[in-house]
Amino acid sequence: xxxxxxxxxxxxxxxxxxxxxxxxxxxxxxxxGLYKKKFKEAGLRPDDIRxxxxxxxxxxxxxxxxxxxxPFGMLAVPMKDVIRLHTSSGTTGNPIVxxxxxxxxxxxxxxTARCLSVIGVTKxxxxxxxxxxxxxxxxxxxxxxxxxxxxxxxxxxxxxTKRQIKMLKDFKVTAVHAIPxxxxxxxxxxxxxxxxxxxxxxxxxxxxxxxxxSNTTRERLETIFGIDAYDNYGLSEMSGPGVAVECEYKDGxxxxxxYFLAEVIDPISGxxxxxxxxxxxxxxxxxxxxxxxxxxxxxxxxxxxxxECSCGRRHPRISRLLGRTDDMxxxxxxxxxxxxxxxxxxxxPGIRDNYQIIIDRDVMDxxxxxxxxxxxxxxxxxxxxxxxxxxxxxxxxxxxxLKTTVELVEPQTISGETxxxxxxxxxxxx
Ligand code: DLL
Numbered sequence: 001x002x003x004x005x006x007x008x009x010x011x012x013x014x015x016x017x018x019x020x021x022x023x024x025x026x027x028x029x030x031x032x033g034l035y036k037k038k039f040k041e042a043g044l045r046p047d048d049i050r051x052x053x054x055x056x057x058x059x060x061x062x063x064x065x066x067x068x069x070x071p072f073g074m075l076a077v078p079m080k081d082v083i084r085l086h087t088s089s090g091t092t093g094n095p096i097v098x099x100x101x102x103x104x105x106x107x108x109x110x111x112t113a114r115c116l117s118v119i120g121v122t123k124x125x126x127x128x129x130x131x132x133x134x135x136x137x138x139x140x141x142x143x144x145x146x147x148x149x150x151x152x153x154x155x156x157x158x159x160x161t162k163r164q165i166k167m168l169k170d171f172k173v174t175a176v177h178a179i180p181x182x183x184x185x186x187x188x189x190x191x192x193x194x195x196x197x198x199x200x201x202x203x204x205x206x207x208x209x210x211x212x213x214s215n216t217t218r219e220r221l222e223t224i225f226g227i228d229a230y231d232n233y234g235l236s237e238m239s240g241p242g243v244a245v246e247c248e249y250k251d252g253x254x255x256x257x258x259y260f261l262a263e264v265i266d267p268i269s270g271x272x273x274x275x276x277x278x279x280x281x282x283x284x285x286x287x288x289x290x291x292x293x294x295x296x297x298x299x300x301x302x303x304x305x306x307x308e309c310s311c312g313r314r315h316p317r318i319s320r321l322l323g324r325t326d327d328m329x330x331x332x333x334x335x336x337x338x339x340x341x342x343x344x345x346x347x348x349p350g351i352r353d354n355y356q357i358i359i360d361r362d363v364m365d366x367x368x369x370x371x372x373x374x375x376x377x378x379x380x381x382x383x384x385x386x387x388x389x390x391x392x393x394x395x396x397x398x399x400x401x402l403k404t405t406v407e408l409v410e411p412q413t414i415s416g417e418t419x420x421x422x423x424x425x426x427x428x429x430x
Contacts, residue, residue: 002117005258006114006254007312007313013258013314017261017286018051021049021051021052021055021261021284022046024284024285024287025046025294027076027292028292030046031292032075032292034065034074035292038059042059044058055261055263055284055295058295060282060295060296060297061297063096063299066096066097066237070095070096071094071097072097072099074097074291075291076289076292077101081101081102081290082100082101083100083101085097086098086100086136087236088236088237098137098236098291099290099291101289107239107288108240108242110148111242111256112141112146112242113145115207115232115241115242115245116142118246118313119175119207119245119246120205121175122149123150125151125174125204126152126173126174126175126202127151127154127175127176127177128156128173128175128176129143129154129156129176130176131177131179132157133155137236138179138210138240138241139155139158140240141240142177142207142241158179158182161186164186165190165193168201168202169200172202173201173202174202174203174204175204175205176203176205176206176207177206178208179209179211181211181415183206183221183225187225188375188412197224197226198224201225203225203227204227205227205230206225206228206229206230207230207245208232209231209232209241210241210420211420211421212321212323212338212342212423213231214342216353217353220353230245230250231246232245232246233300237293237296237298238260238296239288243256243260243283244256248311249309249310249311251309252305253319253320254309255304255318257315259287260284261283262281263283263284264282264304265282265297267280267299267301275306276305278303278322279302279303280300280325281302282296282298283298284296299324299325299326300321300324301323304316304317304318323337327423329359331359332364332365334400334402336367336402340399343399344392344396345371350373350377350388351388352373352374354415354421355369355372355414356370356421356424356425357425358427359424359427359428360428361427361428365428367403367404368404368405368406368407369396369405370414371407371408371414372408372410377408378408378410389408392408
């Protein structure tokens with residue numbers, strides 16, 4: 001359905017991007033006070049930005065810019081043209097408000113439809129959307145995309161897991177969308193309900209994202225449910241989900257660059273990095289009407305490549321997210337990313353993918369890692385828990401070069417049914 005735009009020749013894609021870039025630059029400058037001010041401060045006129053290279057002259061937009069303009073300071077259209085509002089999740093103080101015109105919502109649905117069609121969802125699928133509706137963009141974002149593909153949509157939302165499982169079974173659901181950690185909760189309750197996810201359900205594919213997850217988690221999900229599991233990326237500031245998705249090669253996520261212009265920068269110097277270098281993802285919306293955003297610092301760390309993918313789609317790929325610039329923790333002078341800890345933990349049988357890193361300060365910084373283990377291990381002899389704890393602590397020490405305390409907890413102790421897991425709790429900041 002979206003073959004033509006997905007496989008657009010590289011030169012045509014660049015000229016489409018540049019045409020849209022010039023338009024959005026003028027549009028943002030003329031309609032959003034913040035951009036007029038930023039251009040002035042940088043001594044720039046909209047005509048100075050003619051191509052993707054020129055874009056590097058423009059100052060960045062940050063989360064604080066959006067927060068400081070709460071609630072409607074970033075709008076480029078009158079309120080009467082705004083037909084939906086969402087807000088960003090999980091922040092203290094003012095949230096970020098996201099506004100959409102009718103065309104924004106149509107474009108957003110096309111983008112999530114494109115993601116679903118890449119993972120093979122068609123009108124023959126029954127698609128259960130097991131993610132928060134309401135103010136979070138995950139639910140409604142995929143809802144309209146799946147309807148656009150004429151799939152049968154089950155707008156299940158999050159929570160109420162036993163009922164979700166009954167629907168998965170009774171409605172012969174073939175495709176799901178969820179936060180990855182939620183699927184393990186589904187698996188636990190399936191076993192309580194004597195339902196074998198492979199024998200008794202009909203699932204074939206799933207699209208997962210909104211929080212970091214690893215290839216090990218993918219393998220586990222694919223084995224437990226007998227599905228193909230695909231990663232997808234998005235953020236409220238760019239509308240929500242629908243920014244990038246994995247194809248059948250599962251080797252990076254195609255970023256829909258007819259809608260979003262991607263750059264990767266050095267998070268410290270702000271310099272643009274070349275293809276294949278790890279850095280912070282910066283995105284520019286090319287088509288948004290209600291809230292155009294130029295050079296947005298996502299804080300997400302990734303690698304961008306324009307190398308052609310074996311699938312033939314021409315849009316560049318970002319690697320699975322490698323962390324966030326604001327997630328790096330410094331413990332006793334050592335820089336640590338949660339993904340390093342996750343890599344160690346998930347290779348140990350019996351440990352599930354839910355963990356939380358707690359940093360506290362007594363005399364020195366202390367690092368405690370709370371991690372969920374499978375139910376059978378928890379009910380086992382006390383020494384198997386102790387063995388697991390020792391093994392995890394030793395392996396973490398080898399990789400991090402730092403002593404940690406591992407606390408093993410029962411399934412579902414760390415994350416709720418509906419929320420993204422809070423990976424880092426820094427009590428030094430309290
Ligand atoms: O999480 C949008 C979304 C909904 C994406 C459903 C995918 C599926 P926010 O709540 O604004 O929006 O959070 C955005 O979540 O900057 C990343 O740090 C993180 N994130 C999103 N997708 C992934 C992913 C939605 N696939 C923030 N892997 C982003 C890792 C992800 N982190």
